[in-house]
Amino acid sequence: MPKVTYVQPDGTETVLDLPAGSTVMRGAVAAGVPGIVAECGGNLMCATCHVYTADGEGDVFGAVTDEEDELLDCTAAPRLGTSRLSCQLGLTAEVNALTIHVPGAQT
Numbered sequence: 001m002p003k004v005t006y007v008q009p010d011g012t013e014t015v016l017d018l019p020a021g022s023t024v025m026r027g028a029v030a031a032g033v034p035g036i037v038a039e040c041g042g043n044l045m046c047a048t049c050h051v052y053t054a055d056g057e058g059d060v061f062g063a064v065t066d067e068e069d070e071l072l073d074c075t076a077a078p079r080l081g082t083s084r085l086s087c088q089l090g091l092t093a094e095v096n097a098l099t100i101h102v103p104g105a106q107t
């Protein structure tokens with residue numbers, strides 16, 4: 001079961017064991033992790049599920065699609081090289097542990 005550690009800007013951590021088939025966004029919203037708003041419910045229309053993956057860990061999710069890339073230009077917090085939309089980060093059984101940094105702003 002993938003273990004996802006959500007790190008807030010102040011360093012506070014929330015660690016969740018999430019089932020394969022979920023997403024980094026869905027797990028966070030269901031558990032009430034602050035800072036992941038996900039206004040559109042995962043339909044790739046809002047960019048309020050923006051997160052930063054830990055260096056190198058974003059690769060397990062595959063490349064950013066054109067649609068995700070376009071929305072990543074609309075995030076409230078600065079876009080970095082590790083920026084992803086967490087609704088597009090699907091968890092599989094191959095994912096053991098991930099660290100996700102929550103940005104300081106989503107809207």
Ligand code: FES
Binds near residue numbers: 025042085
């Ligand atoms: Fe809206 Fe991810 S939840 S783009």
